[in-house]
Every structure is written in C-alpha cells, then in structure tokens.
Amino acid sequence: xxxxxxxxxxxxxxxxxxxxxxxxxMGILLAFLIGLVTSITKYLKIPVLTQxxxxxxELSRNTPLLIQLFFLYFGLPKLGVVLSSExxxxxxxxxxxxxxxxxxxxxxxxxxxxxxxxxxxxxxFTNSQIFxxxxxxxAVSTSVPxxxxxxxxxxxxxxxxxxxxxxxxxxxAKDLIGIYYKTDEALFMLVSAYLVILLPISVIASFxxxxxxxxxxxxxxxxxx
Amino acid sequence: xxxxxxxxxxxGRNFIRLWEGLWVTLRIAVISxxxxxxxxxxxxxxxxxxxxxxxxxxxxxxxxxxxxxQLVLLFLVYFGAAKHLGINMSGxxxxxxxxxxxxxxxxxxxxxxxxIATPRHQYESAGGLGMxxxxxxxxxxxxxxxxRLLPPAVNLLTRMIKTTSLVVLIGxxxxxxxxxxxxxxxxxxxxxxxxxxxxxxFIMYFIVCYPFSRLSLWLEKKYEI
Amino acid sequence: MNEVLQVKxxxxxxxxxEPVLKDINFNLQKGEVVVIVGPSGCGKSTFLRxxxxxxxxxxGSIVLGGETIGRKDKNVHQHRQKIGMVFQSYELFPHxxxxxxxxxxPVKVQKRDRKExxxxxxxxxxxxxxxxxxxxxxxxxxxxxxQRVAIVRALIMNPEVxxxxxxxxxxxxxxxxxxxxxVLKLAQEGMTMAIVTHEMEFAKAVADRVMFMDQxxxxxxxxxxxxxxxxxxxxxxxxxxxxxxxxxEI
Numbered sequence: 001x002x003x004x005x006x007x008x009x010x011x012x013x014x015x016x017x018x019x020x021x022x023x024x025x026m027g028i029l030l031a032f033l034i035g036l037v038t039s040i041t042k043y044l045k046i047p048v049l050t051q052x053x054x055x056x057x058e059l060s061r062n063t064p065l066l067i068q069l070f071f072l073y074f075g076l077p078k079l080g081v082v083l084s085s086e087x088x089x090x091x092x093x094x095x096x097x098x099x100x101x102x103x104x105x106x107x108x109x110x111x112x113x114x115x116x117x118x119x120x121x122x123x124x125f126t127n128s129q130i131f132x133x134x135x136x137x138x139a140v141s142t143s144v145p146x147x148x149x150x151x152x153x154x155x156x157x158x159x160x161x162x163x164x165x166x167x168x169x170x171x172x173a174k175d176l177i178g179i180y181y182k183t184d185e186a187l188f189m190l191v192s193a194y195l196v197i198l199l200p201i202s203v204i205a206s207f208x209x210x211x212x213x214x215x216x217x218x219x220x221x222x223x224x225x
Numbered sequence: 226x227x228x229x230x231x232x233x234x235x236x237g238r239n240f241i242r243l244w245e246g247l248w249v250t251l252r253i254a255v256i257s258x259x260x261x262x263x264x265x266x267x268x269x270x271x272x273x274x275x276x277x278x279x280x281x282x283x284x285x286x287x288x289x290x291x292x293x294x295q296l297v298l299l300f301l302v303y304f305g306a307a308k309h310l311g312i313n314m315s316g317x318x319x320x321x322x323x324x325x326x327x328x329x330x331x332x333x334x335x336x337x338x339x340x341i342a343t344p345r346h347q348y349e350s351a352g353g354l355g356m357x358x359x360x361x362x363x364x365x366x367x368x369x370x371x372x373r374l375l376p377p378a379v380n381l382l383t384r385m386i387k388t389t390s391l392v393v394l395i396g397x398x399x400x401x402x403x404x405x406x407x408x409x410x411x412x413x414x415x416x417x418x419x420x421x422x423x424x425x426x427f428i429m430y431f432i433v434c435y436p437f438s439r440l441s442l443w444l445e446k447k448y449e450i
Numbered sequence: 451m452n453e454v455l456q457v458k459x460x461x462x463x464x465x466x467x468e469p470v471l472k473d474i475n476f477n478l479q480k481g482e483v484v485v486i487v488g489p490s491g492c493g494k495s496t497f498l499r500x501x502x503x504x505x506x507x508x509x510g511s512i513v514l515g516g517e518t519i520g521r522k523d524k525n526v527h528q529h530r531q532k533i534g535m536v537f538q539s540y541e542l543f544p545h546x547x548x549x550x551x552x553x554x555x556p557v558k559v560q561k562r563d564r565k566e567x568x569x570x571x572x573x574x575x576x577x578x579x580x581x582x583x584x585x586x587x588x589x590x591x592x593x594x595x596x597q598r599v600a601i602v603r604a605l606i607m608n609p610e611v612x613x614x615x616x617x618x619x620x621x622x623x624x625x626x627x628x629x630x631x632x633v634l635k636l637a638q639e640g641m642t643m644a645i646v647t648h649e650m651e652f653a654k655a656v657a658d659r660v661m662f663m664d665q666x667x668x669x670x671x672x673x674x675x676x677x678x679x680x681x682x683x684x685x686x687x688x689x690x691x692x693x694x695x696x697x698x699e700i
Contacts, residue, residue, distance in 0.1 A: 122604075
C-alpha cells in the first residue's frame, strides 16, 4: 500500500467525514423531533393527525432512502422546489429516521404498564400530569437503546449521500479509485473512516443499553391479577 | 403545469420497463435472501455452540457486517475483486455476494435468538413425555423456533429489498437507471418527467415493501406467545 | 353517624357480560377496618377499583364524606387524593428514587412545600423501617420493601380512606409479615381501611368487620370473630374450608 498517497489524501477523508457527521447530526436531531411528535400524537390518539402520522410512517419505512433522495433532489425541482445537496441529505435522513425514532419511542410508551397510570390516578394526578411526570420519563428511558441503534443505523444510511452529489466518504473513495486507480488505499481509508466514526458510537450504545437494562425499566415481573 | 408529466409513463413500454428494472433489484434481493436463509440456519446453530473460539469468530463476523454500511461492503467487493482477482465482476454478482454475506449474518443471529429463546424445560418436558431427540426437535422445538423466526425473517426480506436499491451505485441497470433513461429520452417533450418518474419509483418500492411489512406484523400478532 | 364512605346499590358490568358487581351496599365508619374476602373473580378487586373511581359504574352511587362522587366529576382528582390505594404490584415509579416516589404527588398535586413534605416523608419511612432506603431506586428494593414504600406513598397524601388491593399476593412468604405488620399498626392508629386479601389469619387479626363476596354480590357480612368462627351461609363455609387442607378428601 502506498502510505505516502494515503497521507496526502487523508485531509479529503477527514473533510468528508466531518461533512457526513454534520449532516447526520442535523438529520438525526430532526428525526428525533419528528419521532417524538408523531409517537405522542399516536399515543394520545389525536384524530386526523394520527392518520397523517400513520401514512407518513408507512411511506417512510417502506421505501429506501436512496429513492427518497432521488425524488427530493431530481424530482422536486420540477415543482420549483430546488434543494441543495446538503438540505436534501438532511431532509432525506430526517424523513427516513423520523419513522424509526417514532416506532422506538412508541414502544417505550407502550411499555409503561397501564397500571402505572392508575397508580398515578389514585394519587390524584391529572392525566396530563401523569403523562408528564410518570409516563414520559419512563418511556424515554426505555427507548434509549433503540434510539442509539437508530443513530447507528442512520449514520450508516448517510453512505448513499454521494448519489445526490454530496462529497461524502463514498464520494471521495470512488473519486480516488476512478482517478488514480489506488483501489486498496482508497478502500482501506474508507473502511477506517467508518470504523472511526461508528465504533465509538456503538461502544457507547451498548454501554447505555446495559445501564438501562440494569435500571429495570419496563419490568413486568410483577403482574397484577 | 402546462403539460401532464405523468403521460410519460404511458408512452411506449415505459411503465413496464420500470417494473422490469425493479425486478432486477428484487431478483437480487430474493436470491440473496434464499442463500441467507440456508446459510443463516447453519450459522445460527453454530452460534449456539458453547465453544469459545466459534463464538468469538461468529461474533466478530456479525459485528463487522453490522457496523459497516452495506454500500461500503459493496464497494469492497465490487472494486476490490476487480483489482485483486483480476475479474470484472458484474455489479449483480457483487451485490448477491454482499447481500448474502450480510443477510447470512442477520439471519444467523435471528436463528440463534429463536433457538435460545426456547426454554430449556421445553426440551426436558418433551423428553419427559418419552420423545426421542429427533421427535423432540420435530414436534416441539422446530415449530416454536419457526414461529419466533418468521416475523423477523419477513422483516429482513423487506430490509433486503430496500437495501438492494443501492446496486444502482455500482452500475447495475435497474429501476433508477431505467428511470434516468426515460427522463433523458423525454427531456424536451416532458420537462417534468423527473418528478413523475422518481415519484412513481418511490410508490413502486412502497407497493412491494408494504405488504411484507404488514405480513411481518400480522405474523408477529398471530404467533404471539 | 361517622360514615366516611357509603356505597348505595352499586352495579357494574364489563361490556354486555353478566354484571361483575350486583347491587352492592356498603358503609365504612371512621376508623373502621373492613376486610373483603371471596374466591378469585368474585369482584372484590373490581369493587375497590370502583371506590377509587378507576372503573366506571353502571348504577348506584358512591358517597365520600357526605358528597356523591363520580368519575366524570370536575374535581375527580381531589376525590382521589382523599382515597389512597395500594396495588398488588406496588407500581412504584421506576425512574424515581424512593424519596421522590413519595414526594411526587404531594409536591406536584397538592403543591405542598417540598421541605415540609420531605420531613413528613422521612418520618413515615422511619415508621415502616426504611429511612435508610430513601435514596435507593425501586429496583434495589425487595418486594416487601417496595410495598411498604407504596403504603407510605399513599399515606403522605393524608387520605381519609386507604384501599389495599391484595398487597401481599405478589410477595414471597417471608416478606408478607413485614408488610402486614405495617398495616396492623395503621389499623391500631385508627386508619380507615378497606382491604382485599387472601391472608385469612391476617384478616382475623386486622378486621373489625368481614365482607364475604361471591359472584358479584355480598353474601355475608359480620364481625371478624363471628364470621370466621360461625359462618352462616353454605358458600362462606365452603370458601373457608378451602383454606383447610386436612379437609381435603383425596
């Protein structure tokens, strides 16, 4: 392997990695918000909005990100909506991730036993107080492992951004292969770059998962008769 | 809009060509899935063995496949094979290799999960009823394993279909490529073709994936223990 | 009369099924402890849940301190504060420490001063022998300890009535005693309680009055001494017999 080549082209990769991370961070944040809003909408069964949330979730979960991006980037301009590559990446990731975050949070909400609500009622809480002080904190804690899994999943999904002309890691690697035919070096650096990004996150994620499991949330061992 | 862009779909064989394009990726998904199920069953059984070395190796395989984006794996095989094996592997072959490699890991983990989820005392009580090992597996263990396995396996198939959309990025002529050809060919008569074509491809993926998601959910409910 | 709680002609059914509670009449005097016993599915738990307005009722009325109360009342949350309830499955809030479990309702619902409420909470924890657990989390406690915390959590609201729904049913036998001891002490101090339980020895010790329910109706009602020594109805006799294993003919 040509170490000199790798050294001189390293900045290309770090730059691309930062771009990927920046877009991923914004997309994931938006996805998180979409997930929170849609899951609470569904949990509270707000009419009309619940149906809209359902249609959105099905559309988002049953189509590939790549196709979503093509539509945003090449299709929408024909309606006069011209988005930059970066905006496309962020919106696409948010559109995809929103439904995954929604399902994650929804499972957290469903995991809080009905009788916790009754226990709150018997102490004189109102429904909105129960939701705020009892259900929400528990649901967030139980869904943390799923959130983490989604973060990893979504960062991996960013690898298709080159399709909408974003100069991300895949883009750089493909470029170096195409121009210099330095396949080994380009691929080695590509894999390394993704490992550097994803390994720490997945280690943190499994650490958090153990913590949450230890906390015993969603423990249903005590059942009521 | 002065022209009805959707008409581009119904010129000549355009609509049929799009479905033929989608079939290319679906075929890759189905073939990879078939291999993954076969190999995954084997891997899953191996993974339940108590041998430390075996556990380490299978774990490493699973984590490697999981942590890297599938597109990176595709690049590794597609470009790497071209360089080192000196063969010009078709994108389709590379895709089947990569998706089988990935699918086997996922399927193996599902099989392992289903096998260890069957409680020890199920084996014992079957033995206690006088069944031999073969009967125990045939009448007691395998039916339970399949019930646990079917919903996530169908889910994996949907993920496989969505992920195979990536093959366009390694030059396979599939639905997006066909779409681009149609858009290019009708650049002058139908300037808004991109909007319609990408919109239709989006819907086509939805039409294919949605039934499988429903099926997976339905199976999950049906087999709930 | 010093009636804290009165129930008149209460009837309840789920969906279109046979009613689970049929024309129940029930009084609870101040300082009185009533134990409700009966076979599984007789409606005794449902009855307690109706008293706390957790279940809608079809007919009849529930009168608390002279005021008729219902689930649809605007101030239903105020009513519930006057009726404390402890569940079989404890239902502590897993995301909060013990002290915060106890303080959540007084601070958020009653808007009491946190400092003052905390003093009372600590005093109550002391009484149930758990003051050293105040910063622990529910997962770190045994079932018996959790249940004692649940009792404290209900007591700090200063309820006029305390409802206990099979609070020892999920506990290991060796933990039953520590929980029931707390309840006995409460009874001696004059707490008004309605208790559903399967622990007959405990019922004998704690009850002023026993109510025997079967198939949604009150079959027999008597002082604890009378009921256990001389059950009047055939159904009550049969029920009490199920607790005597030597009576089984094998």
